[in-house]
Amino acid sequence: MSKAALAQFQQVFIEESLEGLDTMESSLLELDNGGDAELVHTIFRAAHSIKGGAATFGFPEMSSFTHEAESLLDEVRSGKRAIDGAIIELLLRTVDCLRAMFARAQAGEPLNDTVAEALRNELAAAMGRGAPAGAVQARRNVDQADAWTIRFRPYAGMLASGNDPLRLIRELGGLGELTVTPEFDRLPATLAALEPGECHLGWTIELKGPARRADISGVFDWVEDECDLSIDARHVVTEAAPPPAAAPAAPAPAAAAPVADAGAARAQREASAESSSVRVSIDKIDGLINLVGELVITQSMLDTFREGEIDAARLAVLEQGLAQLARHTRELQESVMGIRMLPIASVFNRFPRMVRDISQKLGKQVKLELVGEQTELDKTVLEKIGDPMVHLVRNAIDHGLETPDKRRAAGKGDTGTLTLAASHRGGSIVVEVSDDGAGLNRDAIIGKAVQRGLISSGEGMSDEAVADLIFQPGFSTAAVTTDLSGRGVGMDVVRRNVADLGGTVTIRSTQGKGSVFTITLPLTLAIIDGLTAAVGEERYIVPLVSIVESVQLKGDAVRSVAGGGELFRFRNEYLPVIRLHDAFGCQDAVRGIDEGLMVVVEGDGTRVGLFVDGLIGQQQAVVKSLEANYRRVQGVSGATILADGSVALIVDIAGLVRLQARRKAA
Amino acid sequence: MSDNSRSEALQSQYLTVNLAHEEYGIDILAVREIRGWTPVTRIPQAPHYVLGVLNLRGAIVPVIDMRLRFGIEREAYGATTVTVIITVAGRNFGVVVDAVSDVLDVSPDAIRPVPDMGTTVDTEYLKGLTSTGERMVLLLDVDKLLQPQDAQMLEAALPAASDVKAVA
Numbered sequence: 001m002s003k004a005a006l007a008q009f010q011q012v013f014i015e016e017s018l019e020g021l022d023t024m025e026s027s028l029l030e031l032d033n034g035g036d037a038e039l040v041h042t043i044f045r046a047a048h049s050i051k052g053g054a055a056t057f058g059f060p061e062m063s064s065f066t067h068e069a070e071s072l073l074d075e076v077r078s079g080k081r082a083i084d085g086a087i088i089e090l091l092l093r094t095v096d097c098l099r100a101m102f103a104r105a106q107a108g109e110p111l112n113d114t115v116a117e118a119l120r121n122e123l124a125a126a127m128g129r130g131a132p133a134g135a136v137q138a139r140r141n142v143d144q145a146d147a148w149t150i151r152f153r154p155y156a157g158m159l160a161s162g163n164d165p166l167r168l169i170r171e172l173g174g175l176g177e178l179t180v181t182p183e184f185d186r187l188p189a190t191l192a193a194l195e196p197g198e199c200h201l202g203w204t205i206e207l208k209g210p211a212r213r214a215d216i217s218g219v220f221d222w223v224e225d226e227c228d229l230s231i232d233a234r235h236v237v238t239e240a241a242p243p244p245a246a247a248p249a250a251p252a253p254a255a256a257a258p259v260a261d262a263g264a265a266r267a268q269r270e271a272s273a274e275s276s277s278v279r280v281s282i283d284k285i286d287g288l289i290n291l292v293g294e295l296v297i298t299q300s301m302l303d304t305f306r307e308g309e310i311d312a313a314r315l316a317v318l319e320q321g322l323a324q325l326a327r328h329t330r331e332l333q334e335s336v337m338g339i340r341m342l343p344i345a346s347v348f349n350r351f352p353r354m355v356r357d358i359s360q361k362l363g364k365q366v367k368l369e370l371v372g373e374q375t376e377l378d379k380t381v382l383e384k385i386g387d388p389m390v391h392l393v394r395n396a397i398d399h400g401l402e403t404p405d406k407r408r409a410a411g412k413g414d415t416g417t418l419t420l421a422a423s424h425r426g427g428s429i430v431v432e433v434s435d436d437g438a439g440l441n442r443d444a445i446i447g448k449a450v451q452r453g454l455i456s457s458g459e460g461m462s463d464e465a466v467a468d469l470i471f472q473p474g475f476s477t478a479a480v481t482t483d484l485s486g487r488g489v490g491m492d493v494v495r496r497n498v499a500d501l502g503g504t505v506t507i508r509s510t511q512g513k514g515s516v517f518t519i520t521l522p523l524t525l526a527i528i529d530g531l532t533a534a535v536g537e538e539r540y541i542v543p544l545v546s547i548v549e550s551v552q553l554k555g556d557a558v559r560s561v562a563g564g565g566e567l568f569r570f571r572n573e574y575l576p577v578i579r580l581h582d583a584f585g586c587q588d589a590v591r592g593i594d595e596g597l598m599v600v601v602e603g604d605g606t607r608v609g610l611f612v613d614g615l616i617g618q619q620q621a622v623v624k625s626l627e628a629n630y631r632r633v634q635g636v637s638g639a640t641i642l643a644d645g646s647v648a649l650i651v652d653i654a655g656l657v658r659l660q661a662r663r664k665a666a
Numbered sequence: 667m668s669d670n671s672r673s674e675a676l677q678s679q680y681l682t683v684n685l686a687h688e689e690y691g692i693d694i695l696a697v698r699e700i701r702g703w704t705p706v707t708r709i710p711q712a713p714h715y716v717l718g719v720l721n722l723r724g725a726i727v728p729v730i731d732m733r734l735r736f737g738i739e740r741e742a743y744g745a746t747t748v749t750v751i752i753t754v755a756g757r758n759f760g761v762v763v764d765a766v767s768d769v770l771d772v773s774p775d776a777i778r779p780v781p782d783m784g785t786t787v788d789t790e791y792l793k794g795l796t797s798t799g800e801r802m803v804l805l806l807d808v809d810k811l812l813q814p815q816d817a818q819m820l821e822a823a824l825p826a827a828s829d830v831k832a833v834a
Contacts, residue, residue, distance in 0.1 A: 538708065584710035626709075629758045630719065630728040633709055639719060639726045647707040647721050 013053045014102050020046040022349060025095045029352045032088050040083065044073045050098065055221040061111040062101050064214040068123035069094045090126060093119060145233035146210055153202035154227040160197060163223045169205065171219050176209020278379060280339050288335050295328045337527065344422045345373035347386050351393055351420060358397045365404055365414050366397055371421035377429055381501050381521055385431065388494045392433040392517050393418065400437035400515055410512060412436065429523060434516040440509040442466050467507040471495045499654060502637065506605060530621045530650065533612040535580050536589035539648045541621050541640055546653040548600040548607065550615060555594040565664060568609055570600055578660050579611045583635060589613055603653030621650060635659045680770045682803055683750065683763040686738045691770060691805040696752050700766055703747040720760060722751060729760035752808055770803060772796050777805065
């Protein structure tokens with residue numbers, strides 16, 4: 001196989017193995033929560049595929065490492081060993097270690113490191129505890145020798161699976177000089193009883209020449225479930241692993257390392273995932289093919305209008321054709337966007353492990369509930385929503401949920417519940433992180449905010465407004481976490497990250513009952529529905545989702561207030577006015593309130609009146625980045641190209657509100 | 667044309683453009699295309715010399731007026747006014763100049779350092795100067811046209827740009 005071809009298969013193998021590791025991890029966690037024995041089989045199968053694949057695709061270190069874990073699992077599977085917390089913990093760390101190995105494999109670095117070595121010894125030691133005889137242990141630990149005795153007895157059905165013993169023995173010949181002695185004891189007594197499709201022979205193979213155990217077992221990787229195999233060292237060169245007595249010392253230094261290592265590996269994996277591929281279900285592709293088919297038909301129908309006169313009858317057909325074309329284009333667009341949509345489960349799935357680790361560390365009992373894992377999100381959003389969610393979940397366990405004592409004192413059950421829920425709501429995706437913990441401490445937050453000079457007093461502030469304070473940058477200090485039970489570690493970063501995705505974060509919290517963090521995200525980032533607004537000679541796109549309604553006001557409806565601001569009455573509230581021509585410095589714009597249009601918009605939970613000359617029409621805007629060649633512009637979320645080829649900027653309401661606030665402050 | 671045959675292999679080509687009766691050279695490898703002047707979409711909070719953005723086959727590209735960039739008085743755009751699209755470090759931007767005139771082969775020997783003298787252009791943005799026949803050509807350092815000084819200026823113009831929402 002050529003190197004390029006191998007690399008291509010390696011990539012597929014790595015992707016599949018990472019999925020396998022995810023399965024292993026989630027199954028282990030389920031097992032930890034008292035899952036059934038079938039899970040052990042699932043874990044074993046995943047480990048086995050990784051081992052086999054690793055050997056085939058040129059990762060012998062990974063293969064032999066996984067082999068240790070697989071042996072352990074095999075004992076559990078066959079009932080020789082009861083699964084307990086220690087084994088699950090060990091296997092979880094094995095999963096982390098393998099992830100790190102795959103990350104290194106992708107980066108082209110050496111696979112083994114000290115963590116892997118230490119863990120490998122631990123696995124071997126765990127095996128040693130329950131191993132039937134000391135002799136096996138001694139032999140196991142021999143990694144390299146000058147001579148080996150290999151006893152290979154295929155089961156009768158091995159040939160049926162396409163494995164040829166002769167090929168295996170030839171391959172073994174590549175490792176050194178062979179002396180092969182066949183064993184005939186299983187041959188049937190009469191020729192009539194001989195089934196030609198079955199394998200009745202066994203072999204004892206003496207291998208002379210320096211070889212590693214991994215190399216030898218690698219030869220038999222594909223058949224090891226279909227034969228009795230023993231590999232014994234005859235002439236030992238080195239004692240690779242420490243004797244079992246010394247092995248238990250290894251776990252201590254290794255224990256801390258895998259966590260950090262896994263984090264790094266995950267970060268690296270995510271970094272490379274940004275440019276990686278998307279798996280698309282065949283249904284979606286079939287749907288696309290159908291649509292393209294219809295598009296072609298419509299196109300050929302329209303093509304007939306190239307020739308001949310167009311009379312009234314044909315005009316009707318033409319109009320119908322154009323309408324069809326518009327519909328197909330729109331459907332095609334939606335379907336293509338659909339390809340980018342992936343279930344949020346891939347983000348949710350990292351949390352069971354994290355919740356388990358954090359809650360154990362903090363001595364809290366947490367039950368994690370996942371709702372709506374199949375909700376689909378744009379891939380870009382999906383990749384970037386993970387970190388803010390990790391933050392929220394960590395905060396919820398750290399600050400929200402109480403220890404069992406405190407929960408009992410508050411009259412709640414020992415175990416706190418943390419719920420992650422995703423759902424579609426209108427044109428948005430809503431992701432909720434809720435807990436039934438202590439909730440936000442209003443007084444403590446107000447106290448902190450006053451101390452930091454964010455507010456003068458909490459008098460008359462709504463609970464919502466108080467909760468909103470924790471998103472202030474000033475709240476993200478270590479002192480907050482120790483001084484009060486409220487949250488606030490980097491919440492401003494969470495809000496900013498979500499805002500980068502065009503979404504918002506809000507809190508609902510009841511003291512003593514718990515909190516709900518709600519992240520609202522747009523379905524996709526690539527296309528938005530917007531209204532085109534005219535300001536002087538210029539055109540801006542106002543996203544439809546942020547528009548509440550538009551009103552024509554009389555000149556005296558807007559009042560100037562001290563400090564240069566303007567207010568107008570909308571229903572029962574007074575809203576500040578942002579004149580777009582002032583904010584963006586447009587020339588020749590309408591200035592009289594009664595000549596233009598007041599568009600009531602909402603951004604970041606704040607309502608304002610956006611004053612423009614007028615609205616021209618609705619259109620879908622393909623969002624283009626300003627940053628690719630220029631830079632971010634405050635109050636502008638991007639640009640789009642209008643039907644005439646010119647560029648129009650897309651207004652970012654939340655940014656505009658912040659811009660206005662800053663100008664007022666300045 | 668350079669008559670120095672020894673360094674022919676090292677010769678580089680420059681696109682010469684006119685700006686306020688002086689001739690400037692832009693490294694031709696940085697030039698992506700030359701387009702006639704078309705109106706651009708103004709962007710808010712931009713330095714005065716950034717005219718706006720244009721649609722370059724689907725990409726949004728900022729456009730700079732070279733006269734304003736170098737503090738020369740603005741002149742009405744005419745039939746010869748062109749936008750030269752330049753690519754530096756993977757980023758595209760357009761510069762508006764009075765006209766394009768020629769492509770010049772320049773050998774490294776023929777590039778002389780810029781004396782600190784009263785040219786209209788800040789010598790900081792010049793790589794050197796060369797002459798062709800009677801004419802003197804100032805060679806622009808395109809890498810410096812938008813950065814780092816410009817980047818800093820842009821940052822200064824927008825002190826708190828970090829919390830601006832962006833949609834990719």
